[in-house]
Amino acid sequence: MVVKPGKIWFFLLCLSLAALSNNMYAAKSNQSIYEDPYDIAAGGASLTRASQEGVLFANPALMPFGNKFFRWFGSQFSIIAAKDSVDFVRSLASGSNTSSSESSSEEEKSAERDEFIDDIFTTPIHFGTATAISFISSHFGVGVVSRFEPDIKGTRFNDTGIPAVRAQADGYGAGVVSYAQKLTRWFSVGATGKYIYKAEPDIQIDFADQSKIDEIRSDPQALVNEVTPGQGFGLDAGALIFLQGRTVDYRLALKADDLGNTKFTKSQDPFRQTFHAGLGLTFHNSIDSLHLSLDFRDVTGAYEESIVMRSYAGAKLILRNYIGIAAGFYQGYPSYGIRLDLVLVKVGLTYYGREMGSFIGDDRRDIYIAYFGFGI
Template sequence: MFLKKSFWKVSIAVLALGVPSANLWAKGSNELLYTEPFDLAAGGTSLTRASQEGIVFANPALLPLGGAWIRWLGFQAGFMLDRGLAQSAQGGDIGSAAGTGDSDFVDELFSKSLHFGQTATLSFLNQNFAVSVFDRVEVDVAGERFGDSGLPSVNFGVEAYGGILTSYALRPVRWFSLGLTAKHLYASEPQIKVPLTDQEKIRQLSSNTDELKDEIALNQGTGSDLGMLFLWQGHHVDLSMGLKVEDVGGTRFTGDQKAFPQTYNAGFGLAVHGTKEVLHLSLDYRDIGNAYEEKTFKKVYLGARFMLRNMFGIACGLYQGIPTAGVRMDLVLFKLGLTAYGRELGTYPGDKQRNMVMLYTSFGF
C-alpha cells in the first residue's frame, strides 16, 4: 500500500459519509452525474455523440442512431487517481513517510491534494429503449492553511451518486430524434472541514466510523431529462445539433433538500467518416441559463474522437479548459481504456484543479 494507514482510515470514514446527513449535501456543478470515460477523454462532449451507456446520461435522443438494434449490453468499471498521487506511489514518496507520524501526513496535504474514486455501470441499450444502473464516488482530501476560522484545517470532500435511469427515444424522421429519460437518484456532496486543533474530530474520522454511520441519511430524488438531436447526413460528412433540458422542472430530493435545477444545454458536432473510420469533432455548452452560477470556462466542453476499424479509438479535448486525452481498445466482448483529464473544483482556473488518470474496463457487446 502506497498510502499510509492513517489516510486510509480517514478515507474509509469519509466514504462512510458518502451518503451523509441531509444538511451536508447540495449539488454545485453543471457536470453530468456520470460521464462515460471515453467521452471524458473527448473533453466531456456528449450531446451529439456518446459512447455506450453514456447516451442515457448525456442525450437519450442519440439512441436511434447506428445500425445495430442492440447498442450495448454489459458492465463497465473505472478507477481514477490523482496523477501526482500515482507518481508518488510509483516513486514511494508517500509510502516512505508511512511511519513518520500523522504530522508528516498532514504536511503532505498542504503541498498536494489526494483525490481518488471509482465508477461502475450495468446497462442495456437498444435503438429505442435503455436502462442503466450506476454509481460514482470521488473523494478529495486537501489541507487549507487558513480555513474559515483562520486556522489550518483538513478538508474532506465527497461526491457520491448512484441510481437507475431508463430512456425511451423515437426517430420520426431521418433528420430528427427525440428522447426522454426518467431517473431515480441517490446523491451526496458533503464538504467537511476539520480544524487541526480539533484532535477529537480527527480521531473520530480516523477510527470511530460506526458512530458516524448511524447519522447517515440517504438523499433520494426522481427527475427526468428531455433530449433532441437534429442530424444532417451526407456520404462522408455529418452535421448534428443536440439540445437537452436536464432535470426538467428541477429534480427534488427527500428531506426537504435543494433541487438539481433545470438546465438547458446545446451541442454541435461534425463527423467525417468512411465505412469503418470516423473523426468526430464536438462542442458542448452546458447550463445556458447559468442556473449553477458558474463561470463560462466551466460550461464549455471541446472534444475530438477518432475510431479506427471500429476497434481502436483515440480522443482529446478540453474539459473546463483543462486538456484531456485517452485511448480505447474494443475487442469482441472486452474493452479496455485509459483516460487522462482534469477538473476544477474551485471557482476560477487553477483554484483547486485536480489532474486525474482513469483506467477502465468493460465486458459486454
C-alpha cells in the first residue's frame, strides 16, 4: 500500500477533544496568595515568623512583637523562573522566539515542528514576577501586592492516558490592611482585611493545536484572557503566643484565612475558609538568631489536600542582623535561600520545589526567585 497520509481526520478528531478537568494543585489552595521569598526559602513556614510584607499575609498577629514601632516601609520586586525555563525567559527578554524562525525547506520546517513538539512535552515553562509595596508598624500595616506566575507543560500521559498540554497561571492583585494588638505581654491578635483581584486561568490545550500552544508560549500574559478575572473582599485573623526567654523563644500561632469563604465576582471559585497552626522555636543572642518553625495549614482539610501538601517546615538563620540563610521543606520539597539586609537595600535568592501535578511526585518544578527590595 502506498502510504499517503493527509486527510486530517485524525487531526480534527484531536481538536474535538475538549478540556478535561483534573484536580491539580496550581490554583490557590492552602497557600497564601503572596509569600515573601525569604519565607519560601525557609519552607514557607511563616505563621510564627514572617518577613516584611509577608507578615500581612502570613499572620498579622506577628506585628506587635518587635523592637521598633516602624518595622518596614518599602517595596520589593521578585523574578520567578523554573530551572528549565531560564533559556525561554532569556529568549522572551531578548525578543526572539525560536518557534517563529523562517525555514526554507520542508525538511527543516518538519524538523522544527518535531523539535517544537518535543519541547512542549519535555520543557515546562514556568516564570513570573511579584511586586509588593507596604508599610508596616507594630500595630498597623497596609500593602499592595501583585503576582503573575504562568505555567505551561505538556504531559505524555495525563490522568486518562492521552497527551495534554496544560496552561495555567496564578494571577493575583491585592490590597490589604492589617491591625494587631497585644492583649498580654505574651499574646497578640491581629486581623487582615483584603481586596483581591483574582485570575486563575487553567486550560487544557489540545496537543495537536500547535498555533494555540505557540500563541500562549509567545505571550503567556494572554492566558489571563482565557478567564474573566473576579474581585472579592476577605478577612483573615491570627493569634500568636510568644514566650520570650533570654536565649530561647517559643511561639505558637493560630490563624484563620478567608473567614466565611472569600467570594469572587464573575463566577470565580471562592477561597475556602481555612485554619492553620504553627510552632516556632528561636535560639538567639543579641545579634544572631536561629528560628525553627513548623506550619500545618488547612487543619480541617477544606481543600482536601494530603498531609504533605499542607506541611511546611524550615529554619532561618540571621547573622549580625543583615545576613539571612534559610532552608526547609516546602510541602515536602526542599527549599533554601540567602538574603542580605543592607541599610536601604535587600537582595536575595530563593530556590524551592513545587508540585504542579495531581499528586506528590507527579509534575515537579524547581523554581528560583531573585528579589530586590528597597526600603527602611
